Amino acid sequence: xxxxxxxxxxxxxxxxxxxxxxxxxxxxxxxxxxxVNLVGENATEEQFELVRESLGLNLPLHERYVRYLGExxxxxxxxxxxxxxxxxxxxxxxxxxxxxxxxVAAIVCIPLAILLGVLSAVWPRTLVDYSSNFxxxxxxxxxxxxxxxxxxxxxxxELRWLPSMGRGPFITVALGAMLEGxxxxxxxxxxxxxLPAITLGTFMMALVTRLTRTDIMENMRQPYVKVARAKxxxxxxxxxxxxxxNSLISVVTFIGLEVGxxxxxxxxxxxxxxxxxxGRLMVESILRRxxxxxxxxxxxxxxxxxxxxxxxxxxxxxxxxxxxLK
Amino acid sequence: MTDETVKVGxxxxxxxxxxxxxxxxxxxxLAFALVAMFAIMVVFGPWIxxxxxxxxxxxxxxxxxxxxxxxxxxxxxxxxxxxxxxLSRIIYGARISIGTASAGVAIAVVIGVxxxxxxxxxxxxxxTVIMRMVxxxxxxxxxxxxxxxxxxxxxxxxxxxxxxxxxxxxWHARIVRGNALRLREEQFVLAARSSGTTRFRxxxxxxxxxxxxxILVTASMQxxxxxxxxxxxxFFGITGSTLSWGWDIAFGRQYLASAWWIATFPGMAIFLxxxxxxxxxxxxxxVADPHGRAAMT
Numbered sequence: 008x009x010x011x012x013x014x015x016x017x018x019x020x021x022x023x024x025x026x027x028x029x030x031x032x033x034x035x036x037x038x039x040x041x042x043v044n045l046v047g048e049n050a051t052e053e054q055f056e057l058v059r060e061s062l063g064l065n066l067p068l069h070e071r072y073v074r075y076l077g078e079x080x081x082x083x084x085x086x087x088x089x090x091x092x093x094x095x096x097x098x099x100x101x102x103x104x105x106x107x108x109x110x111v112a113a114i115v116c117i118p119l120a121i122l123l124g125v126l127s128a129v130w131p132r133t134l135v136d137y138s139s140n141f142x143x144x145x146x147x148x149x150x151x152x153x154x155x156x157x158x159x160x161x162x163x164x165e166l167r168w169l170p171s172m173g174r175g176p177f178i179t180v181a182l183g184a185m186l187e188g189x190x191x192x193x194x195x196x197x198x199x200x201x202l203p204a205i206t207l208g209t210f211m212m213a214l215v216t217r218l219t220r221t222d223i224m225e226n227m228r229q230p231y232v233k234v235a236r237a238k239x240x241x242x243x244x245x246x247x248x249x250x251x252x253n254s255l256i257s258v259v260t261f262i263g264l265e266v267g268x269x270x271x272x273x274x275x276x277x278x279x280x281x282x283x284x285x286g287r288l289m290v291e292s293i294l295r296r297x298x299x300x301x302x303x304x305x306x307x308x309x310x311x312x313x314x315x316x317x318x319x320x321x322x323x324x325x326x327x328x329x330x331x332l333k
Numbered sequence: 334m335t336d337e338t339v340k341v342g343x344x345x346x347x348x349x350x351x352x353x354x355x356x357x358x359x360x361x362x363l364a365f366a367l368v369a370m371f372a373i374m375v376v377f378g379p380w381i382x383x384x385x386x387x388x389x390x391x392x393x394x395x396x397x398x399x400x401x402x403x404x405x406x407x408x409x410x411x412x413x414x415x416x417x418x419x420l421s422r423i424i425y426g427a428r429i430s431i432g433t434a435s436a437g438v439a440i441a442v443v444i445g446v447x448x449x450x451x452x453x454x455x456x457x458x459x460x461t462v463i464m465r466m467v468x469x470x471x472x473x474x475x476x477x478x479x480x481x482x483x484x485x486x487x488x489x490x491x492x493x494x495x496x497x498x499x500x501x502x503x504w505h506a507r508i509v510r511g512n513a514l515r516l517r518e519e520q521f522v523l524a525a526r527s528s529g530t531t532r533f534r535x536x537x538x539x540x541x542x543x544x545x546x547x548i549l550v551t552a553s554m555q556x557x558x559x560x561x562x563x564x565x566x567x568f569f570g571i572t573g574s575t576l577s578w579g580w581d582i583a584f585g586r587q588y589l590a591s592a593w594w595i596a597t598f599p600g601m602a603i604f605l606x607x608x609x610x611x612x613x614x615x616x617x618x619x620v621a622d623p624h625g626r627a628a629m630t
Binding site for chain 1: 465466468469470471472473474475476477480481482484485486557561564565568569579582585586589590593596597600603604605607608611612
């Protein structure tokens with residue numbers, strides 16, 4: 008088992024290194040000189056060389072790569088070319104907003120998805136099943152950027168119930184005020200986060216609904232269900248005590264694998280709703296070719312993805328003896 | 334089994350089974366009707382569009398859709414702030430959005446099937462390297478990768494196709510690898526190997542034909558996904574053409590309060606297109622693999 012954990016850890020490191028190399032290659036092998044972008048077209052040759060030298064762009068490619076990896080190993084993500092702040096600080100400042108939004112989206116959407124999936128698996132080929140399939144089909148087919156715009160049109164422009172952009176106080180602040188009896192910050196928080204969370208969570212909800220339904224239906228055909236039914240357990244009891252815990256394992260794996268989709272969705276959602284998270288920082292940095300921030304951000308996102316999945320795998324090891332014994 | 338039972342059973346050819354599905358299943362009818370509608374828009378767009386999608390008509394600015402007060406039947410879905418016909422832009426946009434997505438999927442299929450077969454059938458170091466490449470691409474959100482590559486290489490349609498294909502192949506590689514691993518142990522492959530067939534020939538003549546159905550299913554669903562991705566890029570302004578559904582949504586977003594139809598209808602077009610390709614994928618899957626044997630995801 009220790010060997011297994013070690014192997015998975017090594018794999019995770021290889022993947023993160025691969026992502027770091029890939030983004031380096033995309034940025035540094037592409038035609039065009041990023042220094043031009045920085046100093047402008049009308050700069051003198053001297054200014055231009057000065058910038059290239061100070062950013063290390065005058066070095067040959069392999070030296071730049073070795074230097075980049077060396078800095079990464081020492082935890083240095085470089086300094087933003089445009090803002091002048093360390094990349095790590097910029098990312099650390101924005102990351103909590105993205106995590107907050109992503110978690111709220113997951114908490115709103117995943118329980119609903121599991122409920123819909125269970126209902127349609129319990130009553131297949133009924134009105135319940137068709138409606139839940141239909142909701143899931145709408146969910147996977149709706150592009151999140153359009154959903155965001157439509158929600159703004161309905162709730163902010165037409166009904167004027169909710170703000171169309173920005174964020175309220177941070178959740179911890181809102182909860183703190185609530186404990187002191189002041190509910191205003193919590194209301195502010197909720198009114199700002201609800202539309203982005205729905206925009207971000209809908210696609211995921213649809214995918215999880217479909218997966219839960221298929222997985223439960225598959226599990227219902229297993230011999231252990233027949234045994235439980237034969238000894239007199241009710242259908243509902245079998246589902247909640249035997250089938251659902253088994254299916255939740257696949258659902259959790261799936262959600263782990265879809266963390267990338269959620270973070271990708273956050274990039275779009277944050278841009279539409281002016282949510283001050285990491286996704287928006289990435290878009291801004293890509294548009295102004297801020298190489299250190301792009302590299303650091305992609306690396307961080309890849310790291311989050313890889314380690315969430317590593318943790319999911321390790322939790323199984325602990326939960327599921329079949330995997331542990333293999 | 335007698336001849337008679339074969340006759341009353343499920344039709345044997347794929348085309349016949351699809352035909353049966355279309356005759357009997359409402360979802361299949363909807364899927365193929367929608368796909369046919371978009372195919373017509375892609376192929377015959379210039380002939381069926383009522384107006385020039387890029388022509389400014391200053392007298393016709395911000396006309397609401399025909400069914401609202403002030404609308405006219407000449408502009409069924411209204412006009413935008415420059416007097417351009419929303420419907421005509423949607424019809425022309427189908428070419429860019431669905432065309433780009435389909436081309437990207439075609440590239441993804443070629444790369445993914447090749448690498449998936451190599452990984453699944455040759456195994457060993459090939460498998461390790463290819464699957465780690467898949468893991469790396471899986472760990473970076475597609476939209477981020479696409480935004481990065483297209484904005485660095487330049488926003489042109491060939492570059493968008495390139496990045497869609499260059500990242501989308503991991504879907505096919507994983508499915509092909511999984512199925513190739515399963516098929517590798519089958520009797521007919523062992524028989525071919527023991528009769529001296531080369532590994533290359535086995536992959537091409539014995540394994541690949543068995544994979545056509547799952548590849549087709551995945552490709553169909555991926556077209557829908559790629560339409561969203563292409564529109565997403567256009568929405569961010571990173572587009573090879575301003576005649577794209579995503580670009581129209583980004584443009585119309587500024588006029589939500591005064592002319593909601595500019596952003597709403599192109600989004601519905603994306604929604605219907607994605608739904609059509611998803612439903613078609615579902616139908617193909619049911620037809621190709623009614624018992625759910627092959628690994629499709």
